Amino acid sequence: xxxxxxxxxxxxxxxxxxxxxxxxxxxxxxxxxxxxxxxxxxxxxxxxxxxxxxxxxxxxxxxxxxxxxxxxxxxxxxxxxxxxxxxxxxxxxxxxxxxxxxxxxxxxxxxxxxxxxxxxxxxxxxxxxxxxxxxxxxxxxxxxxxxxxxxxxxxxxxxxxxxxxxxxxxxxxxxxxxxxxxxxxxxxxxxxxxxxxxxxxxxxxxxxxxxxxxxxxxxxxxxxxxxxxxxxxxxxxxxxxxxxxxxxxxxxxxxxxxxxxxxxxxxxxxxxxxxxxxxxxxxxxxxxxxxxxxxxxxxxxxxxxxxxxxxx
Numbered sequence: 001x002x003x004x005x006x007x008x009x010x011x012x013x014x015x016x017x018x019x020x021x022x023x024x025x026x027x028x029x030x031x032x033x034x035x036x037x038x039x040x041x042x043x044x045x046x047x048x049x050x051x052x053x054x055x056x057x058x059x060x061x062x063x064x065x066x067x068x069x070x071x072x073x074x075x076x077x078x079x080x081x082x083x084x085x086x087x088x089x090x091x092x093x094x095x096x097x098x099x100x101x102x103x104x105x106x107x108x109x110x111x112x113x114x115x116x117x118x119x120x121x122x123x124x125x126x127x128x129x130x131x132x133x134x135x136x137x138x139x140x141x142x143x144x145x146x147x148x149x150x151x152x153x154x155x156x157x158x159x160x161x162x163x164x165x166x167x168x169x170x171x172x173x174x175x176x177x178x179x180x181x182x183x184x185x186x187x188x189x190x191x192x193x194x195x196x197x198x199x200x201x202x203x204x205x206x207x208x209x210x211x212x213x214x215x216x217x218x219x220x221x222x223x224x225x226x227x228x229x230x231x232x233x234x235x236x237x238x239x240x241x242x243x244x245x246x247x248x249x250x251x252x253x254x255x256x257x258x259x260x261x262x263x264x265x266x267x268x269x270x271x272x273x274x275x276x277x278x279x280x281x282x283x284x285x286x287x288x289x290x291x292x293x294x295x296x297x298x299x300x301x302x303x304x305x306x307x308x309x310x311x312x
Contacts, residue, residue, distance in 0.1 A: 006192045006194055007097040007098075007187075007193050008097070008098045008195075008309075009100075010099070011101065012197065012199070013102055014274055015213045017298055018101065022100040023060065024298065025311075029096070032061050032093075032095050034063040034064050034083060034099045036099050037064075038244070039241075039247075040066075041067050042070050043068065044066075044229060045229070045241060051065065063086045064079070070229055070233045071239060073120060076106055076109050077109075079109075080109050087191065104278055107285075110186075118169060120168065121172055132160075137160060137163065141163050143167065144166055147167075147170050147176065151177050161240070165177075195289070196287060197282055197290045198301070199282070199290060200292075200293055202295075206294075210271050223263075245271055245274055291304055291305070
């Protein structure tokens with residue numbers, strides 16, 4: 001019998017009610033929530049990220065929320081290093097970590113290994129950006145075929161951020177990114193993760209939820225939120241925080257590149273594509289509990305989780 005401490009993952013694509021379910025579980029069991037979301041880490045990105053209300057965040061401790069300024073960089077390596085310490089902190093209090101979210105890059109790295117990639121280097125980034133302007137992003141991506149073939153196969157030719165990072169790691173270390181991943185340490189060596197997946201099976205029903213969510217963020221004032229962010233921070237369309245769905249498209253709108261109608265349509269399309277990618281990722285992993293959420297209320301989903309998993 002394993003003596004590893006248990007941690008619980010609640011994972012699902014966007015618009016599946018993960019946060020509401022987590023908050024309901026918090027009220028009944030000794031959990032502390034760790035958010036697994038690449039957007040909610042940023043301060044003042046509230047409407048587009050669908051963060052829990054301020055009162056909820058103050059009443060129930062949530063980790064990895066509002067920890068980075070919108071004009072700062074944050075990556076999967078930073079996330080995993082932070083979470084490693086938080087897990088021990090929560091367990092030391094006799095509580096159970098509840099990791100909630102849908103950023104599958106974070107989920108994959110937590111389970112497959114917490115790497116030790118070098119920190120970002122401003123000078124190397126400037127040099128890489130110069131090369132991209134001089135020779136094109138496609139040409140720089142082709143360079144990966146020689147120096148880091150795994151990254152070349154894994155990274156899309158248009159994925160500027162990941163191409164930059166792969167080149168940067170090689171310039172700083174002389175080694176491909178895969179060198180660090182294979183030497184990384186998975187949290188499964190230290191903890192016993194229990195994984196719950198929330199799956200929408202009915203495509204039409206799920207797409208209606210996405211449409212409702214997209215309409216809500218605009219009715220709640222997403223455009224005004226981004227205007228305020230631009231006034232407060234030195235950000236633009238290339239800022240990492242502004243690459244999140246909703247914010248990226250709103251920056252396009254504010255820059256005069258698309259109409260307000262196109263803004264809504266592009267947000268809706270991007271959210272659907274995100275959900276599709278998340279579900280594809282999830283199917284690569286084995287869950288302890290997989291729940292078809294169609295035609296189930298939040299109460300029924302929570303009861304199903306309680307019935308099938310034993311909580312402290």
